[in-house]
Amino acid sequence: MIGWERLEGIAARHWHELEDGRIQCDVCPRYCKLSEGQRGLCFVRGRQDDRMLLTTYGRSSGFCVDPIEKKPLNHYLPGTPILSFGTAGCNLTCKFCQNWDISKARDLDRLQDVATPQDIVRAAIASHSRSIAYTYNDPVIFLEYAVAVAKVARERGIRNVAVTAGYVTAQAREELFTWMDAANVDLKAFSEEFYKRLCTGRLAAVLETLEYLRRETKVWFEITTLLIPGFNDGAAEVKALSEWVMTKLGPDVPLHFTAFHPDYKMMNLPPTPRATLTMARDIARAVGLRFVYTGNVNDESGQSTYCPGCGERLIGRDWYKINLWRLTGAGCCVNCGTAIPGLFEPSPGRFGRQRLPIRISDQPHASAKR
Ligand code: SF4
DSSP: OEEOOOOOOEEOOSEEEOTTSOEEEOSSTTOOEEOTTEEOTTSSEEEETTEEEETTTTEESEEEEEEGGGTTOSSBSTTOEEEEEEOSOOSOOOTTOTTHHHHTOOOGGGOOEEOOHHHHHHHHHHTTOSEEEEOSSOTTTTHHHHHHHHHHHHHTTOEEEEEEOOOOOHHHHHHHHHSOSEEEEEOOOSOHHHIIIIISSOHHHHHHHHHHHHHHOOOEEEEEEEEOTTTTOOHHHHHHHHHHIIIIIOTTSOEEEEEOOOBTTBTTSOOOOHHHHHHHHHHHHHHTOSOEEEESSOOHHHHSEEOTTTOOEEEEEETTEEEEEOBOTTSBBTTTOOBOSSBOOSSOOOOTTOOEEEOGGGSTTOSOOO
16 A cells, blocks of 8 residues: 555545554455554555545547547447547556556656546447546556446447446445446456466456356456467366366357466567467367457458357457458348347448547547646
C-alpha cells in the first residue's frame, strides 16, 4: 500500500471496515487493507476520510474504435466496430504486460480525456460502434465507472464487453458481469507458480471467475492465453490448460493463443514463434476444443473459424479483416447446418483492420473540455 496526497474521486463500492480500524477493499482477491491516506496496489482505489474512493471515475487514458476481433472476440458480432477505452492502474503486476504504460501509470495526469458515461455512449453511437470495450487496463479496478457507462449503453442498445484478467472477488464480479454482454478473459498460464512469480496473483481465483461465467451468467466469453517462450508454452501445460477448459467450461468456449512481443520487464525474451502457437492450437483441438485460434501473428488458417460438424471453413480472417462468410442467417454452417455458438448476424460487419483513435472531448455535445 502506498501513501498519497489528497485526491479527487467518487465513493467506491465493495469494501468494509475491519475491527483494527483499517478498511478492506473487496473488489479483488488482494483484499488490500488500508489505513487513512493509503491506496491499494492498483493505485486508483484509496482511503480518504474513512471511506474508499475510486480516483479515475470519468477520466480515460484514451479512446479508439477497433474491430471486435482485436479484443479478441471471434464469435460475437464479427467484423463490427467497438469503442474501446481504459483508465490507469492494474491489480496484477505482470512483468510481461503489453499495456504497461497504462496499467503501471502512476501519473494520473495521463488520464487526458474527461468523459461522462453519456459522452462515451454518444461517441459509440456516432462512430457506429455496436459495442463498448472496457479494456487496456482491467475494468475490475474501475468497476464503478465501467458499470455507469454500461448502464447507459444498454439503454441505448449498445453492448458491453469486458476485457479482463478475471482477478475479481465473487461480490464484485456479480455487479460487473450483470452489465456485461460479452468478455474476453486472460488465462495467463496454467500454473500457480507462473501467477505468483510473474503476476503476484493466484490462478485459482481466475479459474473460479471462468467457472462462474459459464455456470451462472449468460455472458458470452472467450479466453486468451499469451504464450511466453520458456514460461508457459510447454506442451504439457498447454494440454493441462486445454483439458481444464474442456472439462469445466465445455468444447464451445473459444480459446485464443496469442504471440508475446518483448515488453516491459521481459525485453530479453524472443517473440513467440508461430510454430509454438500452431502447436498449442493443435493440442487444444486434439483435446476436443472446437474453436481454437492463434493471434498477434499473420496466420489465416489459425484465425479462421471452422465448422465442428463438417470441417468447412466458415469465417475466413486475414488479421482482423473478414474475407469469407459461410454462415446462414441463423448462425449455422451453410454446408451441414451445424449451429455455431456465439452471436452472429445474417452478414458480418465490414469494419476491417482499421484503428481509429478518437478524443471524446472533441466530440460534439461532450460534457467537458480540457
Ligand atoms: S481493487 Fe484490488 S488492488 Fe485495488 S485496492 Fe481493491 S483489493 Fe487492492
